Amino acid sequence: MNTEKEIIRLENIRRDFHVGDETVHALRGVSFTIHEGEFVTIMGTSGSGKSTLLNTLGCLDSPTSGEYYLDGIPVRSMDKNQRATLRNRKIGFVFQNYNLLPKTTAVENVELPLMYNPSCSAAERRRRAIEALQAVGLGDRLQHRSNQMSGGQMQRVAIARALVNNPAVILADEATGNLDTRTSFEVLVLFQELHAAGRTIIFVTHNPEIAQYSSRNITLRDGHITGDTFNEHMLSAAEALARLPKPED
């Protein structure tokens, strides 16, 4: 059994949305635990509740019922401000559409989460932002603005931003959804490197292929978990990237 620390523990999470007179059951009793250092992909058809689950895990949304412990902290009883602080300290988000601030340099974008952490000085903020950008291979793009970068580079900046607060878990929703195959693999290589470095990652995707590169795969259907498998033979994204046909110059 896994001896690592428990990062996430969901107990019978339900989430209902009320639209007019109807009630949509987006999550119908989801329970699982994720330990430190896992790289989990969450798969499922459209509308199966993946984003809702991720929003719950990211403390952006509160479940209708059930209990959620993040790094041992019960989240359901927290108010909005407490959840904001929790996000700031424990969670890194990576979005499909990057969500970088326009007209803002890479390093400023990465500093952003630390701006909302009063205990972090300006110098420390800058240092950690540069470190995070170096970790995603953008050490030479610090002063590039969002509109001066490719999609893959922007997603790397977004990943650096998710790393900069040294979170307990990184949550990615379709993080490769807007990227071509090659760039997707580059980003995947990055996630595998982070995983190798001991990060906990939860990665929502439509693409079944990606599941092969993670250590665990959870499948959702109609708000239920229909599959939860550990992947003994994780493929290397770096090797897959090497096998891809080289882009024609």
Added chain:
Amino acid sequence: MNFANLFKIAVKALSNNKLRGFLTMLGIIIGVASVITMLAIGQGSKRSIQAEISEMGSNMIMIHPGGDRRGGVQLSADDMESLKLQDLEDIQTQTRFVTYVSPSVNSAGQAVYGANNTPTTIYGVNLDYLEIRRYRVGDGDSFSEQDIKTAAKVCLVGKTVVDELFPDGENPVGKIIRFGTIPFRIVGVLESKGYNSMGMDQDDLIIAPYTTVQKRILAITHLQEIICSALTEAYTDQAIDEISAILRENHRLKPSDEDDFSIRSQQEMASMLTSTTDMMTVLLAAVAGISLLVGGIGIMNIMYVSVTERTREIGLRMSIGAKGFDILAQFLIESILISVTGGLIGVLVGVGAAIAVNLIAAFPIYIQPWSVFLSFAVCTLTGVFFGWYPAQKAAMLDPIEALRYE
């Protein structure tokens, strides 16, 4: 969340959209500048009128025979002769809030010296008159108490009269002029006071002992006016009350009788004259204030647009840990920055415009420090007030929906 960071975030957001920020600011700039310029012009003309009025005399109180004339009732001869010498003496001896008291009788006529003559007015007064009206004797000397007792035919002349009667620059002191048929010896020449705010030449007069004018020119025993100085301007009303009580007693008026005299003060004249400029100032400031309001609405409008435009950014900030308060503060700081910077530039432009009006149009201005502080405070309030609702709207956004916003 610390404010230095929020401030940085707000400045950064503003600098991303400089032109828009400036145009929004322009509303505030124009508003504040016009408030300051209008107040400076209004206050300037008020002050210059006040200065001219206080030049006319020191805390003057003027007592005329006959009741309040505003009713338009024909006055009887008795009424017109209600002021007597006894009244003067009682005011002199019985009041606590009056310093100088002078009778006044006057007559218009021709002053003649040799071949020159000029129409002017002779005022019969006592020595206090010079203090009350702030006349100073330049060449020569004033007449004496003795001259008053003996109704001596001596006089002081104003500069205009001197210029008319002695065009060759002769020294008038010691010369004998005639007023009507009566010869007067000039004992002194008054220093020039120029025109007053009502356009009257204050140098076009002859001053003589009141006894002389009463007996030799007018042949009357009553007084046409009593003029006095209150101790200070603040005591004017008390002085008027005292005088009124003395006169009512002297004239044996029953409580039900109306006054057979009327008292007006310099203070009252001043407030009458400045009330028009006050009115003008209020109107101008109101118009200017409206433009400030329009500027504020401009801020609100732009902040709403900005919040809508940046919905995704707000969602992102929230997802990485910004609290509702942080978002509120960010947008509020942005609107306050716009309005305060606008206010600052507005103050400079307003002061500049006021100075330009003064230099180019030679219009009196006075920039009151409080008007500057006030418009500054109003600007900050404008920023808070008009920034509040958009900022509040931003802070209330749901992060998930904000992130999904297209």
